[in-house]
Every structure is written in C-alpha cells, then in structure tokens.
Amino acid sequence: MISKISRAVVTTLLITGLMGCSLWGGGANKPKPAELGGNVSVMGVHQAWVAQLGSKASAQLVPHVNGNTITFASVDGVVASIDPRTGGDVWRANLGEQLAAGVGSDGRWAAVVSQGNELVVLEAGREQWRYRLAAQVYTSPLVAGGRVFVLAADRSIMAFDAADGRRLWSQARLGEPLILRQPGVLLAAGETLLVGVSGRLVGLNPDNGAGRWEIPLASPRGTNDVERLVELVGPASRVNESVCVRAFQASVGCVDATRVTLKWTQVSNGIVGLDGDEVTVYGTQSNGVIAAWGRNDGSRVWSSERLQYRKLTAPLLLGRSVVVGDDSGLVHFLSREDGVPLNRVITDGSGIALAPVALGDTLVVVTRKGSVYGFRPD
Structure with missing residues (x-):
C-alpha cells in the first residue's frame, strides 16, 4: 500500500518521467527520430510575424x-x-x-x-x-x-x-489517488458542463454543480496506483453534440453528449488531446505516429509514421492540413486526407510548447522559450 506521503512522491516522479523526460528511455535505448528528408513545399506558408510572450512557456x-x-x-x-x-x-x-x-x-x-x-x-x-x-x-x-x-x-x-x-x-469528485500534471478536460456543451474525472466524462449542471450523467471511456488497470492511473487529457474535440477525448496512454473515444451515449472507443497510446471535424478525429501517439479515425464509428482512416519519435504536440486541423509541432521547434503541415507532408516551417529551435492554435488565416505557435510565431499561407 502506498502511503499518502509516498503517493505525493510517486506523483512527482510519474509527472517527471512522463512529461519532463523521454517517453522511450535514455542513452542508447532512445529511439532515433524519423529522418525527415528534404522539405517539399506543396502548400506555401510564410512567417508573418514573431513576438515575445515571456521567458518560458509550458503545456499547461x-x-x-x-x-x-x-x-x-x-x-x-x-x-x-x-x-x-x-x-x-x-x-x-x-x-x-x-x-x-x-x-x-x-x-x-x-x-x-x-x-x-x-x-x-x-x-x-x-x-x-x-x-x-x-x-x-x-x-x-x-x-x-x-x-x-x-x-x-x-x-x-x-x-x-x-x-x-x-x-x-x-x-x-472521487477518483484514483494519482493525477497528471497536464491539462485535463473542461468545456461546455450546450447547457452542460463537461469535466474529465479519471477515465470518465462527466456532465454537470453549470448552475449548481449537480451531476447529470457519466460516461466511462477508460478503466483503471494494474495492481498499484501508478499502473492504475487513468485520466482524460485535453484538448477535446467537440463538434455539435459529438465530443471526442483521449484517455492518457489508453484510448480515444467519442460520446454523444445530447443522447448521453458512448459512440466508440479505440485503443490508442497517446498523452495529448485531439482535434477534428464533422467526419474525422486526429491524434498523435506517444511514439510520434499520427492517426485519423472516423468520427462516427472510430474506424481507422489513416496513420503516418513519418514523424515517429519526434515528441509531437496535439494536432490542429487547419484548412487542408493537420498541423503539429515537435520538440525540435519544427511545425509540420500534413494532408488531412492521407497524412502526406505538405510543408514544414522552423521556429527558434527550443521546441513547440503546446498545441498550435489559429484565428482566421493565421496559425500561431508558441515555443518553450516563450516566442510566439504567426504563420500564414502564401
């Protein structure tokens, strides 16, 4: 049995081991990131501006x-x-x-x-x-x-x-004793507040916090607190009544928040959230594989190993592309149809700190050094 004191220590170690260090070990055992080859610019993108936010940014x-x-x-x-x-x-x-x-x-x-x-x-x-x-x-x-x-x-x-x-x-709310030091799920869907609690998506009344429903997307496994850790991680992808989320290193799945039903889940080993449209949901795996699933049934649409072991951010769906950042500071544009590379751009080399965002025709990424870059299509 893990004591309360040792639980706090284990939590810190778990966070450091999973988020601050390599997911695949160190030294000679660390897999080599996939070779990118030359950049073939199928879709024109240029840097429009750069600003400085602060001295450091983080995924939280x-x-x-x-x-x-x-x-x-x-x-x-x-x-x-x-x-x-x-x-x-x-x-x-x-x-x-x-x-x-x-x-x-x-x-x-x-x-x-x-x-x-x-x-x-x-x-x-x-x-x-x-x-x-x-x-x-x-x-x-x-x-x-x-x-x-x-x-x-x-x-x-x-x-x-x-x-x-x-x-x-x-x-x-009760849950497993350990938590992740990274963003969870907290969003609104109509008149319901949606919250990720352990491996469950919970619907609450925003006026008083009363529970309305719960849908499990992943269940704890293993024999100790570390092995049993299960959390829903952000960002979530919401399109109308459909809400798709990732359970940390366990699965991805979609629920119908209006009918309060689980539509599907698929095994998926990833640590960051999802993005998607009415038809497809996109996510990055812990090993750098990018995958796309059908939003209605969870069927695999495509997967790409071109960025394997490059420590990717959560994806952003933007126009004809799926955009992800990596820990070398590169921003990759892949075709939303089949994952084929469309372009890549560079930043300051410190690594992309969090999932890209966009407003209008401007893509915005933040590096670990706090630099904020704006990119636009040619």
Missing part, C-alpha cells in the same frame, strides 16, 4: 482563442492578448508570479492560476480579483456565462462569479 498554459484575439500566458507570469493579424498586443499584464494553468477567457475576462494556487481573473489586462484554492490546478479555467469554472488536481470542481469572485458552488 494553453492559449485561448476568442473573437479577434488570442490570449496567452507564460510561466513567469506574463498574460497577453495578441492581435493575430499583426502579432501586436491588445493588452499585456505581468502578474509577477509564476503560473501553473491558463488561459480561460470569454473575450472580456481572462483567468489563470498561479503556482501558489491562486485563481486570478483579469479584465482588459487589469487584475479584478483572486481566490486562493485548496489544491493545485493544471487545467485552464473555463470562462462562460459570466462564470469561471475550475477543475483542480484533487478533482474538485468550482464555479465563481466572474465579476466579483464570489464562489457559487463547489463539488468534490
């Missing part, structure tokens, strides 16, 4: 696209809303403390969580209020309907009034 600090701006946060406390047309600031704030999660925004309020477990809400770059939480947070807050929703590492879920910070409700 997910940017948020809203209206005509994209809001970012850096580990060292910079929160900035950027105009993707120019890369210039709409507003910028420096909170002067390290951040653990964010950004959530509805276009008016932006929410982040500090490494000191404080939920901080800003309006137009000015801090409005903060609330000290009882547990760490690794998932971006959700700002919707004049409220701020928070999913904490202890799997508690809270709602706050976005205007004044009043706590509206709080619900504790």
